[in-house]
Amino acid sequence: VQLVESGGGLIQPGGSLRISCAASGFIVSNNYMTWVRQAPGKGLEWVSIIYSGGRTYYADSVKGRFTISRDKSTNTLYLQMNSLRGEDTAVYYCARENEGGALDVWGQGAMVTVSS
Amino acid sequence: QSVLTQPPSVSGAPGQRVTISCTGSSSNIGAGYDVHWYQQLPGTAPKLLISGNDNRPSGVPDRFSGSKSGTSASLAITGLQAEDEAQYYCQSYDNSLSGSGVFGTGTTVTVL
Numbered sequence: 015v016q017l018v019e020s021g022g023g024l025i026q027p028g029g030s031l032r033i034s035c036a037a038s039g040f041i042v043s044n045n046y047m048t049w050v051r052q053a054p055g056k057g058l059e060w061v062s063i064i065y066s067g068g069r070t071y072y073a074d075s076v077k078g079r080f081t082i083s084r085d086k087s088t089n090t091l092y093l094q095m096n097s098l099r100g101e102d103t104a105v106y107y108c109a110r111e112n113e114g115g116a117l118d119v120w121g122q123g124a125m126v127t128v129s130s
Numbered sequence: 131q132s133v134l135t136q137p138p139s140v141s142g143a144p145g146q147r148v149t150i151s152c153t154g155s156s157s158n159i160g161a162g163y164d165v166h167w168y169q170q171l172p173g174t175a176p177k178l179l180i181s182g183n184d185n186r187p188s189g190v191p192d193r194f195s196g197s198k199s200g201t202s203a204s205l206a207i208t209g210l211q212a213e214d215e216a217q218y219y220c221q222s223y224d225n226s227l228s229g230s231g232v233f234g235t236g237t238t239v240t241v242l
Contacts, residue, residue, distance in 0.1 A: 048231065050176075057132065058168075058176065058219050060231035071228055107175055115223065116166035116181040123175055 015039035015119055017091075017108050022124030029098050033124045035091040035108030040119075042084050046111035047091045049082060051104035052123075059104075062093065063111070076102075098128045133158060133227075134220055134234035141240040142210045150237045152203040152220035158232060160201035163223040167196055167205045170217040179218070180205060207239070215241045 021033040035047075049061040062072045062082040070082050081094040091108050106124050109117035135153045142148040152165060159165055167180035178187055180196035183203065193214075195206045203222075207214055220234035 050231075050233075057236040058170075058221075058233040060221075060233060063231065071230060073230065074228060077228065112181070114166075114182040114185075115164055116178055117168070117176070117221070118178050118181070118187065120175040120177070 017110070017119055017121035019106065019108055019121040019124035022106065022126045024127045024129065025098055026130050027099060027128055029128075030094070030096045031098065031126060032092055032094045033106055033126065035093075035121050037089050037091065037110075040110070042089050042091050043086050047082075047084065048109050048111055048117060049080075049091075049093050050107045050109055050117070051102075052107070053101070053104040056104075061106070064091070095126070098126075100128050102126065103128045132235045133224055133232050134222060136218075136220060136234040136237045138235070139238045139240065141242055143242045144210055144212065146210050147206060147208045148210060148239060149207075150205045150218055150220075150239070152205070152222075152234045154201050154203075154222060154224075156201060157226040158201075158222045158224040159198065159203055161225055163225075165196070165198050165203035166221045167194075168219045168221065170219065172216075176219065210239075210241055212241050215239055 016038045048063045064082045079097045108121045110119040112118040164182045168176040169179045170176040183198040184196045224232045
């Protein structure tokens with residue numbers, strides 16, 4: 015059971031970036047999947063969730079700018095980030111939520127830096 | 131801005147017991163939502179330590195224990211070891227926010 019993120023990098027303010035989270039050992043679409051981020055030297059911040067049924071929710075800080083999605087054929091979770099701001103600079107982790115609501119499997123993280 | 135408050139730091143000598151509090155409100159812990167705890171070693175992803183208030187996932191030493199009461203929860207580490215030096219976060223849900231998972235502010239545990 016593993017999650018591997020990719021797609022992070024340096025992006026200018028106002029730009030867009032999509033990060034990916036490839037899963038192995040379980041089926042993404044059968045689980046609740048989340049994105050959590052951590053700004054440099056700061057704590058964890060919940061970003062978004064997609065339920066197995068497809069319903070999605072977002073933190074107020076990213077609502078309207080970020081979109082969570084998944085691809086059944088590649089068993090991959092995505093986070094599309096638009097209108098990026100400096101305060102979006104962070105390590106982005108994908109994680110699986112278990113039946114009890116805890117995040118029991120985490121990816122290694124993808125660094126996103128928003129700077130000119 | 132987190133709605134779950136933790137002490138910034140706690141410390142103890144090897145072998146001692148330390149506790150970390152996680153204080154919420156009636157819209158999260160007090161509403162009956164479960165509390166989960168995570169350990170984050172420097173430069174690594176968080177790891178699930180306690181699930182559902184007081185359950186240890188397989189592989190987590192029994193030195194770690196969790197509890198919940200009212201609008202607060204606690205993580206206790208007994209027999210503190212050097213390898214326990216890390217950042218610890220609580221997590222729950224809040225029905226006043228869109229979504230929505232919430233994390234605590236985080237606590238640094240230092241082994242003296």
